[in-house]
Amino acid sequence: MVKRDAALQFGEYLQRLRRERKLGVRELARKASLDAGGLTRLEHGKTLPQPDTLKALGVALEVPFADLFTMAGYVIPSDLPSMSTYLRTRYGLPEDTIASVDEYIQRLIDEHGLDTNGPAPFEDESQNLSKK
Structure with missing residues (x-):
């Protein structure tokens, strides 16, 4: 379930970045040299991106690679x-x-009242996606 939660979290983050930059899915896919269908799957949390995809998205969205790698679960918050x-x-x-x-x-x-030691990576205490 952790990978599914990570994929959903990353997808929401990616979609927010794209919308903030007023880009459509096809336009971002073109700028990043990615398949629009693959980008849609990422945004819907169906899959996690590979490192090369993250680099391409970072360039296209003008976002630091470290931010994308962290949100995709390649770096856990405690390692930051x-x-x-x-x-x-x-x-x-x-x-x-x-x-x-x-x-x-x-x-x-x-x-x-934040706990600086938690939550666990990709654990969202405010929502439980498995109950939706």
Whole structure:
């Protein structure tokens, strides 16, 4: 069931990205040199993409490959770097700015009662797709 949940989650993410960019399925398929039917199957959560497909989608959607690989389950959230490391490495932000971001994130976590150790990869605590 985990793979099915991952496929559905990725499909919803991919569809949202495509719509945000105001692209139709055929147009995105053309830009990524993919089959429109295959793209539709991805969006409907029927299958998970291969790495080459993710790279093509990343270029076509102008999305970092790491984001697509993570959403497709190739990288699990616990393997991702901390926000501080990410901000330091990606943007070279000064330490005082990173500390402010960390404080803000911690405040959001506390306000929303989030468990920073969970849920398990691709487990969505708000919906149980198997009950739908």
